[in-house]
Amino acid sequence: MSEPILEMRRVSKSFFSIKALRDVDLTVYPGEIHALMGENGAGKSTLMKILSGAYRPDPGSEIRIDGEVVHIHGPLGGRAAGIAIIYQELSLAPNLSVAENIYLGREVSRSGLLARDAMQAAVGPILERLGADFAPSTLVASLSMGQRQLVEIARALHARSKILIMDEPTTALSAGESERLFVLIRQLRAEGLAIIYISHRMDEVYALGDRVTVLRDGTLVGALDKPQIRADTIVRMMVGRDVSSFYKKEHDPTKDSMARQSAQVLAAVDLADGGRVKGCSLTVHAGEVVGLAGLVGAGRTELAHLIIGAAQLVSGHVEIEGKPVTIRTPGEALDAGIAYLTEDRKALGLFLDMSCKDNINLAVLGRDAKFGGILDRDKARDRAKKAFSALGIRAADINVTAGGLSGGNQQKVLLSRLLAITPKILILDEPTRGVDVGAKSEIYSIIDNLAKSGTAVLVISSDLPEIIGICDRVVVMREGRIAGELTRTAAAHFSQEEIMALATGVEHVDA
Amino acid sequence: MPENGAAAKAATAPALAAAQETRRQRTRTFIRAVGMLPVLLLLCLGFHFLSEGRFFTGQNLGIVVQQSAVNTVLAAGMTFVILTGGIDLSVGSILAASAMAGLIISQFPDLGPLWLPAAVLTGAVFGVLNGGLIALLRLPPFIVTLGSLTAVRGVARLLGADTTVFNPSIPYAFIGNGSLTLIPGLLTIPWLWVIAVLVILVSWLVLKRTVLGVHIYAVGGNESAARLAGIKVWAVLIFVYAVSGLLAGLGGAMQAARLYAANGLQLGQSYELDAITAVILGGTSFVGGIGSIWGTLVGALIIAVLSNGLILIGVSDVWQYVIKGLVIIGAVALDRYRLQGSART
Numbered sequence: 001m002s003e004p005i006l007e008m009r010r011v012s013k014s015f016f017s018i019k020a021l022r023d024v025d026l027t028v029y030p031g032e033i034h035a036l037m038g039e040n041g042a043g044k045s046t047l048m049k050i051l052s053g054a055y056r057p058d059p060g061s062e063i064r065i066d067g068e069v070v071h072i073h074g075p076l077g078g079r080a081a082g083i084a085i086i087y088q089e090l091s092l093a094p095n096l097s098v099a100e101n102i103y104l105g106r107e108v109s110r111s112g113l114l115a116r117d118a119m120q121a122a123v124g125p126i127l128e129r130l131g132a133d134f135a136p137s138t139l140v141a142s143l144s145m146g147q148r149q150l151v152e153i154a155r156a157l158h159a160r161s162k163i164l165i166m167d168e169p170t171t172a173l174s175a176g177e178s179e180r181l182f183v184l185i186r187q188l189r190a191e192g193l194a195i196i197y198i199s200h201r202m203d204e205v206y207a208l209g210d211r212v213t214v215l216r217d218g219t220l221v222g223a224l225d226k227p228q229i230r231a232d233t234i235v236r237m238m239v240g241r242d243v244s245s246f247y248k249k250e251h252d253p254t255k256d257s258m259a260r261q262s263a264q265v266l267a268a269v270d271l272a273d274g275g276r277v278k279g280c281s282l283t284v285h286a287g288e289v290v291g292l293a294g295l296v297g298a299g300r301t302e303l304a305h306l307i308i309g310a311a312q313l314v315s316g317h318v319e320i321e322g323k324p325v326t327i328r329t330p331g332e333a334l335d336a337g338i339a340y341l342t343e344d345r346k347a348l349g350l351f352l353d354m355s356c357k358d359n360i361n362l363a364v365l366g367r368d369a370k371f372g373g374i375l376d377r378d379k380a381r382d383r384a385k386k387a388f389s390a391l392g393i394r395a396a397d398i399n400v401t402a403g404g405l406s407g408g409n410q411q412k413v414l415l416s417r418l419l420a421i422t423p424k425i426l427i428l429d430e431p432t433r434g435v436d437v438g439a440k441s442e443i444y445s446i447i448d449n450l451a452k453s454g455t456a457v458l459v460i461s462s463d464l465p466e467i468i469g470i471c472d473r474v475v476v477m478r479e480g481r482i483a484g485e486l487t488r489t490a491a492a493h494f495s496q497e498e499i500m501a502l503a504t505g506v507e508h509v510d511a
Numbered sequence: 512m513p514e515n516g517a518a519a520k521a522a523t524a525p526a527l528a529a530a531q532e533t534r535r536q537r538t539r540t541f542i543r544a545v546g547m548l549p550v551l552l553l554l555c556l557g558f559h560f561l562s563e564g565r566f567f568t569g570q571n572l573g574i575v576v577q578q579s580a581v582n583t584v585l586a587a588g589m590t591f592v593i594l595t596g597g598i599d600l601s602v603g604s605i606l607a608a609s610a611m612a613g614l615i616i617s618q619f620p621d622l623g624p625l626w627l628p629a630a631v632l633t634g635a636v637f638g639v640l641n642g643g644l645i646a647l648l649r650l651p652p653f654i655v656t657l658g659s660l661t662a663v664r665g666v667a668r669l670l671g672a673d674t675t676v677f678n679p680s681i682p683y684a685f686i687g688n689g690s691l692t693l694i695p696g697l698l699t700i701p702w703l704w705v706i707a708v709l710v711i712l713v714s715w716l717v718l719k720r721t722v723l724g725v726h727i728y729a730v731g732g733n734e735s736a737a738r739l740a741g742i743k744v745w746a747v748l749i750f751v752y753a754v755s756g757l758l759a760g761l762g763g764a765m766q767a768a769r770l771y772a773a774n775g776l777q778l779g780q781s782y783e784l785d786a787i788t789a790v791i792l793g794g795t796s797f798v799g800g801i802g803s804i805w806g807t808l809v810g811a812l813i814i815a816v817l818s819n820g821l822i823l824i825g826v827s828d829v830w831q832y833v834i835k836g837l838v839i840i841g842a843v844a845l846d847r848y849r850l851q852g853s854a855r856t
């Protein structure tokens with residue numbers, strides 16, 4: 001094996017008295033995809049922020065690049081050392097062109113004027129090498145998430161980075177876009193780049209990773225070589241225990257009483273918004289978990305928004321328990337018993353500056369209030385405490401602001417708010433996105449329990465193993481229409497290939 | 512056994528970190544709430560020594576609180592608005608128009624005593640108009656209230672045919688110049704200040720103890736999330752601008768009772784700036800969602816102490832402007848610093 005391009009030795013980092021990292025080692029070779037894994041809060045981000053220069057490590061830590069000891073100060077230092085990082089939340093300026101974004105901070109000028117032509121000309125070959133289908137002059141705002149990721153990668157390549165850090169690159173991508181990204185990552189590996197790949201998705205790590213380093217609670221658990229990479233090994237290393245039944249599905253609508261089986265709770269009939277959604281119908285029964293699958297951009301979230309009144313219906317209607325209802329706002333949806341968990345909890349769900357208690361109680365404050373508007377603080381406190389223990393929310397207490405929690409705990413806080421109204425219908429949009437393995441499994445078990453108690457659950461997810469693991473039925477969307485439906489029976493189980501075939505419109509997909 | 516030990520360790524480490532996080536958050540909240548209180552006390556002490564003991568006298572303190580009263584009332588309304596991430600530039604003009612409307616009503620012999628509710632109502636009507644334009648037509652608050660700053664000023668001048676309206680026998684004149692005697696001969700409180708403190712108390716109740724209060728913080732913290740959570744964002748927005756207008760109307764009534772007169776052109780000029788400064792000094796974030804009414808009270812007092820103290824130590828009028836302006840910039844710098852402190856992960 002060649003010489004390592006990056007060696008991090010005994011890297012520690014303390015924030016005040018909290019040790020976020022303790023003597024972590026990481027060795028990366030050129031031309032390898034190195035997966036960095038661990039639950040949220042395990043120290044992955046801290047380690048990468050040290051590498052990119054955002055944090056300075058504690059004394060005694062050592063970083064070598066190409067065998068030379070380096071000290072990386074600030075993002076410019078990271079760039080100078082040949083390190084590029086692509087964050088979960090992409091850091092592009094949407095109002096600027098592709099070329100301008102790639103050159104951001106290093107603009108080329110000729111006699112004081114911006115040399116836009118020269119910059120675009122230089123960017124062209126890089127985009128071509130990446131197989132991009134857009135021009136350097138395109139406005140970033142008009143690009144899809146997948147295309148924006150290409151711009152980020154182009155920026156890294158343009159800076160002649162030797163080490164590329166990708167933090168959950170596929171969270172915002174559709175299955176097709178992810179697939180294309182993997183091809184590209186492999187190509188970059190072949191060109192000799194070292195890629196540090198952070199992901200929660202086991203199948204990605206399995207498909208891409210040459211080696212895996214696992215962190216837990218700020219310490220190094222171990223590193224695995226390709227032949228040792230197995231999902232159960234990694235999960236055990238990450239959580240420190242066996243996660244034997246990851247997906248929990250004990251509820252079974254086919255076994256329950258006939259009365260419940262026939263209780264169709266939600267029916268969307270021929271819904272259309274005049275844009276993305278072109279006439280979609282689906283039904284969800286009491287005690288049933290229905291998956292809504294499809295590529296990103298197929299219109300799943302838009303369909304959910306139509307159901308809850310967050311978007312304007314152009315045609316079609318919604319029925320609850322067989323009766324047509326008019327829902328014009330999310331507030332009316334809540335009143336009708338439909339709760340919706342947004343896919344973007346930070347932008348559309350949580351109030352990050354407000355306490356967990358207020359976040360949990362928000363939807364029921366009016367119902368609990370005394371004298372028509374005075375807060376019932378005892379009720380609010382009890383409800384929050386109950387939610388903390390019922391959903392296993394880990395935070396110091398209910399008055400901590402939601403912004404300080406990990407992704408999994410934030411998701412549970414948001415879920416508690418919805419459960420507080422005891423909904424008849426629960427629509428979950430990407431319920432486990434950006435959530436660590438332990439919390440994921442807990443969320444599955446919450447969903448399972450809700451279905452057992454008769455709630456109708458609709459789960460939108462791009463994580464196919466998740467859909468297969470927890471759903472009774474899956475409805476697949478393609479380009480704004482329902483492409484088909486698959487039902488789980490005792491004898492047969494729908495597969496990833498069947499879902500992908502419907503989602504892409506291709507007859508046979510080799511997974 | 513070693514497994515148990517490891518499990519226990521794994522459980523305590525995040526718990527410890529979480530406990531530390533709460534402590535940090537509490538400190539932050541505490542600093543935000545009282546943040547400016549030490550500054551206020553230092554200013555008072557400083558002016559006391561520089562003015563050779565003329566600051567802490569019963570008479571001077573009475574003047575300070577009386578002078579801060581109207582601004583405190585306006586700033587309370589402004590706190591509601593800024594908590595939702597908005598701004599109300601029109602309060603000075605609304606104050607003038609309300610005072611004019613009140614004085615004109617007070618001149619009718621039969622309607623005389625109704626002038627006070629009339630003034631407050633005038634303010635509320637303008638506030639609802641502001642709120643309606645912002646909430647229903649989705650216009651930016653800065654633009655809407657910048658427009659009404661000018662338009663309502665015009666209405667104020669129109670009401671008195673651009674003259675000063677006097678009424679030496681205006682009913683309830685005591686609220687402008689009288690004092691409430693708590694301990695005869697020892698402790699009296701100007702009625703203006705009593706009103707201001709009552710406004711602060713009621714505001715605190717609404718913001719911290721009612722559903723509406725939580726909704727106001729929610730709209731300021733994340734408007735889209737509030738909408739998805741079923742909050743009637745439009746109603747919350749109309750409410751906060753109505754409160755701001757209503758309190759500007761109350762401020763107008765307080766000014767009218769104090770002066771027995773109102774002038775549509777001069778009254779309340781640039782009062783909006785003092786009100787905004789008080790809110791920002793009080794730690795309310797300019798982007799909304801974070802802040803407290805007590806901070807606003809402290810902020811309003813700082814401005815009053817600054818004006819009073821600078822006069823006491825004989826700083827010229829011109830320099831008072833410069834110093835007060837610098838305080839505004841300093842306050843916004845503080846706001847930035849605070850936002851950094853609450854950086855989200």
